[in-house]
Amino acid sequence: MTSPSPVLRADHVAVRFGGVRALDDVSLSLRPGEICGLIGPNGAGKTTFFDVLSGIRRPDAGRVHLDGTDVTRRSPVWRARHGMRRTFQRQQLFGQLTVADNLVVAQEWRGGGGGLPADLLGARTRRTYERERRARAAEVLRACGLAGLGDTCAAALPVGRARMLELARAVADRPRVLLLDEPAAGTTAEESQQLADVIGRLSEHEDCAVLLVEHDVAFVMEVSTRIVVLDLGRVLAEGTPAEVRADRRVREAYLGAATAARAGAASPSRDALHGSDLP
Numbered sequence: 001m002t003s004p005s006p007v008l009r010a011d012h013v014a015v016r017f018g019g020v021r022a023l024d025d026v027s028l029s030l031r032p033g034e035i036c037g038l039i040g041p042n043g044a045g046k047t048t049f050f051d052v053l054s055g056i057r058r059p060d061a062g063r064v065h066l067d068g069t070d071v072t073r074r075s076p077v078w079r080a081r082h083g084m085r086r087t088f089q090r091q092q093l094f095g096q097l098t099v100a101d102n103l104v105v106a107q108e109w110r111g112g113g114g115g116l117p118a119d120l121l122g123a124r125t126r127r128t129y130e131r132e133r134r135a136r137a138a139e140v141l142r143a144c145g146l147a148g149l150g151d152t153c154a155a156a157l158p159v160g161r162a163r164m165l166e167l168a169r170a171v172a173d174r175p176r177v178l179l180l181d182e183p184a185a186g187t188t189a190e191e192s193q194q195l196a197d198v199i200g201r202l203s204e205h206e207d208c209a210v211l212l213v214e215h216d217v218a219f220v221m222e223v224s225t226r227i228v229v230l231d232l233g234r235v236l237a238e239g240t241p242a243e244v245r246a247d248r249r250v251r252e253a254y255l256g257a258a259t260a261a262r263a264g265a266a267s268p269s270r271d272a273l274h275g276s277d278l279p
């Protein structure tokens with residue numbers, strides 16, 4: 001059986017900031033249901049790559065394809081409407097809304113069905129859509145272990161629950177591609193385990209492709225089926241978690257950064273500290 005075509009593909013992406021090559025000939029593809037971890041020391045280019053994939057930054061060279069369509073010049077909104085979602089390191093919840101309403105709002109861009117005239121005339125249609133969205137919100141909250149918190153104000157959630165709600169909100173609309181930027185930041189070991197479980201189930205049951213940037217290397221290794229390692233804007237290594245763990249160049253990149261950080265270099269590396277845990 002042939003494997004499905006990539007739902008997201010980046011080819012030979014390059015980004016420069018003055019003399020700094022933030023990304024240099026980076027290619028990566030994601031297939032439906034795949035969870036790919038993107039790791040690398042500080043300054044490796046992970047955020048810049050996410051910005052290019054999500055449309056926040058135009059690359060100086062290279063192309064991005066979503067479901068076979070060249071989206072390199074498409075806006076973040078266009079990409080979102082065609083099935084791409086991104087979460088950010090900083091939480092972006094609607095704090096004044098309830099947990100459930102955060103998920104309903106995430107689906108509302110689709111409108112009431114049939115556009116404005118139907119919205120104006122078809123009150124029953126609108127109610128039907130609202131019911132469907134509430135049902136989907138309840139389903140996702142259950143899957144994320146947040147079922148009992150639907151009526152809670154989002155701003156009142158502790159960090160771990162808020163991180164889970166970010167994930168829940170990103171998946172409420174059944175994205176085809178999910179870019180997760182540090183989903184486990186600030187969570188306890190138990191909470192990050194729950195996040196890992198949810199991400200795994202999501203890709204399995206909803207066929208969503210996940211690209212994951214996370215400084216907690218142990219978390220990435222557990223949840224990902226494939227890992228891509230960036231260093232100084234280039235792909236340093238790629239493979240299964242076991243292959244990447246065993247790669248001498250990866251260990252050197254992380255351990256080298258850790259040594260530099262210990263010596264008081266300008267950019268101490270949280271990844272490196274985790275990286276030094278690479279078995």
Ligand SMILES: Nc1ncnc2c1ncn2[C@@H]1O[C@H](COP(=O)(O)OP(=O)(O)OP(=O)(O)O)[C@@H](O)[C@H]1O
Binds near residue numbers: 017021041043044
């Ligand atoms: N707006 C910018 N202007 C100038 N240089 C930038 C800009 N954004 C990123 N860079 C540089 O590009 C390189 C890649 O940065 P990027 O933030 O993508 O790395 P990263 O892997 O996400 O790092 P971190 O793990 O610290 O978030 C770094 O050398 C960084 O200093």
